[in-house]
Amino acid sequence: MTASSPGVSAEPYDAVDVIRAKRDRRELADPQIDWVVDAYTRGAVADEQMSALAMAILLNGMTQRETARWTTAMIASGERLDFSSLRTPGGGRRPTADKHSTGGVGDKITLPLAPLVAAFGVAVPQLSGRGLGHTGGTLDKLESIPGWRAQLGNDEMMSQLERVGAVICAAGAGLAPADRKLYALRDVTGTVEAIPLIASSIMSKKIAEGTGALVLDVKVGSGAFMKDEARARELAETMVALGQDAGVSTVALLTDMETPLGLTAGNAIEVEESLEVLAGGGPEDVVELTVRLAEEMLAAAGVHSADPARALQDGRAMDVWRKMVAAQGGDPDAPLPRAKESETLYAPADGVLVGLDALSVGVAAWRLGAGRARKEDAVQAGAGVRLHAKPGASVRAGEPLMTLLTDTPERFSRAKEALEGAVTIAPAGSRPARRLILDRIA
Amino acid sequence: MTASSPGVSAEPYDAVDVIRAKRDRRELADPQIDWVVDAYTRGAVADEQMSALAMAILLNGMTQRETARWTTAMIASGERLDFSSLRTPGGGRRPTADKHSTGGVGDKITLPLAPLVAAFGVAVPQLSGRGLGHTGGTLDKLESIPGWRAQLGNDEMMSQLERVGAVICAAGAGLAPADRKLYALRDVTGTVEAIPLIASSIMSKKIAEGTGALVLDVKVGSGAFMKDEARARELAETMVALGQDAGVSTVALLTDMETPLGLTAGNAIEVEESLEVLAGGGPEDVVELTVRLAEEMLAAAGVHSADPARALQDGRAMDVWRKMVAAQGGDPDAPLPRAKESETLYAPADGVLVGLDALSVGVAAWRLGAGRARKEDAVQAGAGVRLHAKPGASVRAGEPLMTLLTDTPERFSRAKEALEGAVTIAPAGSRPARRLILDRIA
Numbered sequence: 037m038t039a040s041s042p043g044v045s046a047e048p049y050d051a052v053d054v055i056r057a058k059r060d061r062r063e064l065a066d067p068q069i070d071w072v073v074d075a076y077t078r079g080a081v082a083d084e085q086m087s088a089l090a091m092a093i094l095l096n097g098m099t100q101r102e103t104a105r106w107t108t109a110m111i112a113s114g115e116r117l118d119f120s121s122l123r124t125p126g127g128g129r130r131p132t133a134d135k136h137s138t139g140g141v142g143d144k145i146t147l148p149l150a151p152l153v154a155a156f157g158v159a160v161p162q163l164s165g166r167g168l169g170h171t172g173g174t175l176d177k178l179e180s181i182p183g184w185r186a187q188l189g190n191d192e193m194m195s196q197l198e199r200v201g202a203v204i205c206a207a208g209a210g211l212a213p214a215d216r217k218l219y220a221l222r223d224v225t226g227t228v229e230a231i232p233l234i235a236s237s238i239m240s241k242k243i244a245e246g247t248g249a250l251v252l253d254v255k256v257g258s259g260a261f262m263k264d265e266a267r268a269r270e271l272a273e274t275m276v277a278l279g280q281d282a283g284v285s286t287v288a289l290l291t292d293m294e295t296p297l298g299l300t301a302g303n304a305i306e307v308e309e310s311l312e313v314l315a316g317g318g319p320e321d322v323v324e325l326t327v328r329l330a331e332e333m334l335a336a337a338g339v340h341s342a343d344p345a346r347a348l349q350d351g352r353a354m355d356v357w358r359k360m361v362a363a364q365g366g367d368p369d370a371p372l373p374r375a376k377e378s379e380t381l382y383a384p385a386d387g388v389l390v391g392l393d394a395l396s397v398g399v400a401a402w403r404l405g406a407g408r409a410r411k412e413d414a415v416q417a418g419a420g421v422r423l424h425a426k427p428g429a430s431v432r433a434g435e436p437l438m439t440l441l442t443d444t445p446e447r448f449s450r451a452k453e454a455l456e457g458a459v460t461i462a463p464a465g466s467r468p469a470r471r472l473i474l475d476r477i478a
Numbered sequence: 479m480t481a482s483s484p485g486v487s488a489e490p491y492d493a494v495d496v497i498r499a500k501r502d503r504r505e506l507a508d509p510q511i512d513w514v515v516d517a518y519t520r521g522a523v524a525d526e527q528m529s530a531l532a533m534a535i536l537l538n539g540m541t542q543r544e545t546a547r548w549t550t551a552m553i554a555s556g557e558r559l560d561f562s563s564l565r566t567p568g569g570g571r572r573p574t575a576d577k578h579s580t581g582g583v584g585d586k587i588t589l590p591l592a593p594l595v596a597a598f599g600v601a602v603p604q605l606s607g608r609g610l611g612h613t614g615g616t617l618d619k620l621e622s623i624p625g626w627r628a629q630l631g632n633d634e635m636m637s638q639l640e641r642v643g644a645v646i647c648a649a650g651a652g653l654a655p656a657d658r659k660l661y662a663l664r665d666v667t668g669t670v671e672a673i674p675l676i677a678s679s680i681m682s683k684k685i686a687e688g689t690g691a692l693v694l695d696v697k698v699g700s701g702a703f704m705k706d707e708a709r710a711r712e713l714a715e716t717m718v719a720l721g722q723d724a725g726v727s728t729v730a731l732l733t734d735m736e737t738p739l740g741l742t743a744g745n746a747i748e749v750e751e752s753l754e755v756l757a758g759g760g761p762e763d764v765v766e767l768t769v770r771l772a773e774e775m776l777a778a779a780g781v782h783s784a785d786p787a788r789a790l791q792d793g794r795a796m797d798v799w800r801k802m803v804a805a806q807g808g809d810p811d812a813p814l815p816r817a818k819e820s821e822t823l824y825a826p827a828d829g830v831l832v833g834l835d836a837l838s839v840g841v842a843a844w845r846l847g848a849g850r851a852r853k854e855d856a857v858q859a860g861a862g863v864r865l866h867a868k869p870g871a872s873v874r875a876g877e878p879l880m881t882l883l884t885d886t887p888e889r890f891s892r893a894k895e896a897l898e899g900a901v902t903i904a905p906a907g908s909r910p911a912r913r914l915i916l917d918r919i920a
Contacts, residue, residue, distance in 0.1 A: 055668030059536065084525040088667035091533035094501065225530040226497030 047075060051085040058092040066105050073109035077214040086218065087225040094230035103232040103274060104281050110240035113214035117190060117246035122159050122197060131337035132159045132197075134247040135329055136238055138271070139171035141259040141398035142296035145326050146174045146204060147310035148318075148348070151356035152330045154201030155347045158337045161197055163207040163245050167407045167415070170259070170398035172301065175206055176407075180304035180373055180417035184366030200359045212240040231267065235274040242284070249285040249336035251329055252276070256474060257294035259394025265290065265474065272477045285336040290474040291325060295392050295427055298322040301401040302420015302441065304372040314354040319426070321472055323348070328473060375404075375418035375441035379448050383431040383461065390427055390468040391460030397421050397438075399454040404442040416443050421451075427468040431461060489517060493527040500534040508547050515551035519656040528660065529667040536672035545674040545716060546723050552682035555656035559632065559688040564601050564639060573779035574601045574639075576689040577771055578680055580713070581613035583701040583840035584738035587768050588616045588646060589752035590760075590790070593798035594772045596643030597789045600779045603639055605649040605687050609849045609857070612701070612840030614743065617648055618849075622746035622815055622859035626808030642801045654682040673709065677716040684726070691727040691778035693771055694718070698916060699736035701836025707732065707916065714919045727778040732916040733767060737869055738836050740764040743843040744862015744883065746814040756796040761868070763914055765790070770915060817846075817860035817883035821890050825873040825903065832869055832910040833902030839863050839880075841896040846884040858885050863893075869910040873903060 049071045057064055064072075072089065075081040098106065122130040133153055137143055150160045164186075167173030175186040186206040188196070196203045209216070215237050222228045242250050254272040255262065262268035272288035279286025298319040300309045312318035313326060323345075330344035347353045358368040383389075401407065405416035422439045425431055437459060440451050491513045499506055506514075514531065517523040540548065564572035575595055579585055592602045606628075609615030617628040628648040630638070638645045651658070657679050664670045684692055696714040697704065704710035714730035721728025740761040742751045754760035755768060765787075772786035789795045800810040825831075843849065847858030861884045867873055879901060882893050 052666060052668045055533075059533065059668055082525075082666070084529040084663060084667050087526040088529040088533040088669055091497075091501065091530040092537065092668075095534070095537045221526060224494060224524070225526050226494045226501055226534075227530055 047071070047080055051075070051081045055085060055089045055092060058089060058096055061096050063099055064102050069102060069105045070109045070112075073106065073113065073214050077113045077217060083221055087221055087227060090218070090222055090225065090227035090230060090233060093232055094227050098232035100274065100277055103236055104278055106232065107236040107240045107243070107278050107282075110212045110214045110218075110236055111244045114212050114244060115210040116244045117161070117211070119159060119161060119194070119197065119246050119248070124157060130157070130159050131249065131339065132161055132247045133249040133251070133333040133337040134160065134162055134242060134245065135251045135253060135333060136242060137253040138238075138255050138261050140255040140293040140297060141171065141394040141401070142298045142301040142306065143172065143255070144177060144298065144300070144306040144310050145253070145322065145329060147177065147307065148313040148322075148326050148353065148357070149329055149333075150202040150204050151314070151360055152326065152344050152347055152353040153333045154356045154360075155352040156334055156339050156342045156344070157201070158334060158339055159197045160202040161193065161245060161247060162202065162204040163211070163241065164204055165207070169409075170395060170402045170407060171261070172303070172306065172401070172407060174204060176415050177303045177306045178204060178366070180307055181361060181366040181368070182370040184361060184364050188364065196360075196363045200356065200363050202356055202360045203364075204360070205364070207241055207245070211244045215240050231271050231274060235271055235278060239275050239278040239282070243279070243282045247284060249333060250279050251332040251336060252286065252288035253329060254288050254290050255293035256290055257292055257394060259296065259398050260293035269475065269477065276477050287332050287336055288477040289329070289332065290477070292470060292472050292474060293394050295470065296394050296397045296423065297325065299423040299426065300420060301397050302406040302418070303415060304374070304417045305420050305422055305441070307372055313348060314357050316349040321426075324472055373417040375416070375420075376443045377445040378439050378441050380436045380439045381452070381455070383433055383435045383437050385461050386432050387430070387461040387463050388466045388468070389425050389429050389431050389437075389459065390462040390466050392423070392427055393458040396455050396458030397423070400440065400451040403451045403454055404440055404447050405444060418443060427470060430464065489513070489522055493517070493523045497527060497531045497534060500531060500538055503538050505541055506544050511544060511547045512551045512554075515548065515555060515656050519555045519659060525663055529663055529669060532660070532664055532667065532669035532672060532675060535674055536669050540674035542716065542719055545678055546720055548674065549678040549682045549685070549720050549724075552654045552656045552678055553686045556654050556686060557652040558686045559603070559653070561601060561603060561636070561639065561688050561690070566599060572599070572601050573691065573781065574603055574689045575691040575693070575775040575779040576602065576604055576684060576687065577693045577695060577775060578684060579695040580680075580697050580703050582697040582735040582739060583613065583836040583843070584740045584743040584748065585614065585697070586619060586740065586742070586748035586752050587695070587764065587771060589619065589749065590755040590768050590795060590799070591771055591775075592644040592646050593756070593802055594768065594786050594789055594795040595775045596798045596802075597794040598776055598781050598784045598786070599643070600776060600781055601639045602644040603635065603687060603689060604644070604646040605653070605683065606646055607649070611851075612837060612844045612849060613703070614745070614748065614843070614849060616646060618857050619745045619748045620646060620808070622749055623803060623808040623810070624812040626803060626806050630806065638802075638805045642798065642805050644798055644802045645806075646802070647806070649683060649687070653686045657682050673713050673716060677713055677720060681717050681720040681724070685721070685724045689726060691775060692721050692729075693774045693778060694728065694730035695771060696730050696732050697735035698732055699734055699836060701738065701840050702735035711917070711919070718919050729774050729778055730919040731771070731774065732919070734912060734914050734916060735836050737834050737912065738839050738865065739767065741865040741868065742862060743839050744848040744860070745857060746816070746859045747862050747864055747883070749814055755790060756799050758791040763868075766914055815859040817858070817862075818885045819887040820881050820883050822878045822881045823894070823897065825875055825877045825879050827903050828874050829872070829903040829905050830908045830910070831867050831871045831873050831879075831901065832904040832908050834865070834869055835900040838897050838900030839865070842882065842893040845893045845896055846882055846889050847886060860885060869912060872906065
């Protein structure tokens, strides 16, 4: 019913042959992978062909070799940054380290973490994204700071790294354009959840960005992209191998996302909580994860015997934060926006709070206006959910459990729908078990 | 990393949800299938979404219920023909019967078959296609008859069925437009080979066409779309069930396509061979299959105790053929076009011809100009391969085995490449085993 053309073509491969190979569980050859990624980027392979290939990859998998080659081909589609000219005060080569989180609810860790690590002389070139769906975006959070801008040129980024040591900004359009195009396609074709494609999407940008060390925070649980620990581990192992292959010192932590991180999920309220951490306070889980990730980044960058917990206490991290925000036009002393309206939810019974579902809180914050449904939507700086209790806390009937925040009160009802069944209160004496850090993969 | 929009949409379903359901091996609900086929036809589901769904269907399958609903949805995308007003000379309702072949090399059976069945008073509304790749197309073959035209309006078709009893013409654009669009997409996305989609593509057109009885000739072997008997059987069973569900009396034969049918593969040369059969002669295998399919069509249409073999001998089928060709503007007495150039290949050794590979002969005929690589290409009326011996024949070194025909002699070399290894000659006394009809599925 069909057959390949006997004629000649300017292309060395036929997209249908590549699709069929993966469909029929054959391993793709290096030149096939190089070609299909490049040809897709320049439009010689059509969207409908790439989406069929992506579905075949999702269902039939790729070997680590194929995934590594796919990653390399995506890196080759764009520019690569180079931080090798960065110098320490003593004139040596300055190490670089970056962190990537697969996304969760209340995950503001990048905000205190980047200045904390930079406080030890390691440059942190943190390229970040915006939120889509129920997980927040680091850039959306920072944009609630008056004046702060996410878009920097490569020269500005380099100069800020030299002067301040840390930068959190949007990835430029020049890095892995193949990934940008492919990600948009996967989003509308049900092919986001392919581990080889997730791994190569994340790692192509991080490797092209030129960081020397990378720590991956792979979230597991209801509020995470990976609900299941086995799949999260597979993703982490795939990414660590890709990083090591590319000469980037890479480590992954598997961390819990059954419950939101900290007591806030939103934008300005997460900046506020980050400032508490930088001031030596803040919720225990946020502090624990920030310190642990900082230790991993410093170790991966070759800096040992550092004490990041102390640098939160003594103001060194806060000093870097203030310079970092100011360098990008932000006023670190300006008051943060607040939501116009609020509604508080109360505990229905006495007992111990043993469950607070991350996905429900994330969807509620999203529906309140903290997140976006489409890339082109704006977010509300003040919207979100502020928690008054975390699992483990004793509660009494009628005590406040959480406050919903929005500028648009018609959103309260759908946010509350998302929260139905999200809270579990058990009889007094119950103890919820939570391990924040589930595993380390190196 | 992604999530469905909390907003409202004019569409009752989200394409990504439907894709994910099939990706995750869930059964699609009737309204989901109705929606996705309809929305794709009107452009609300994009090509890249449908191709991802098609790949998921190919790899994860569909149940018979899903396939039946998919077929119904494709039928609903267009018009349905209705032959219930056709009358017998006695005033009764005239039965209709059609045949569909999944395509093979040298498969000209429709040409003698349609007039043969019509000779018994059964109306044969045979909607046919053009060739793509190594299998020929019935319309391409008939178009080698000077003046003959494939395109008829619905009224012309009905009037010809009343007057002549048989029509072979192109399917109008109004029948199952969803299938037309989906087939073109599958062709470029490596998703042709999905049995539920093949079955629904064929059956949606046949059911919409309105035939009362249908005989399916499902080819098996190197020159067929299905190389493998188990998959051919699965396709046949799926289609028979779809036909019966829709109230069409449906039977399938599994027939051999390891070796070409008859002694010709091309266009005009296949018409010539069909005329030999209609004149009571012709190659044994073509006669056997024509008669057997005629018996099945007549039985399925409720006509028993007919003797189609006799109607080939006594000229009744030829009479209908001449009227049928003339009704569509063709001159049944005009000389057929001949290729300008020929090259004959000779037996390399004495022995018995035991193998003559159908795919090789089909690709050679295609490369000589009998077939097309793209839908918009023209075919050469005179091009093709004429065989001088079939498996079972004794041959002597230096005797002609086949003659290649083309208007463009630069094509000989690539045609001969396709034929390398296609011929197997065994020592005298060997006997090739060929069963032409492998099974019957009802």
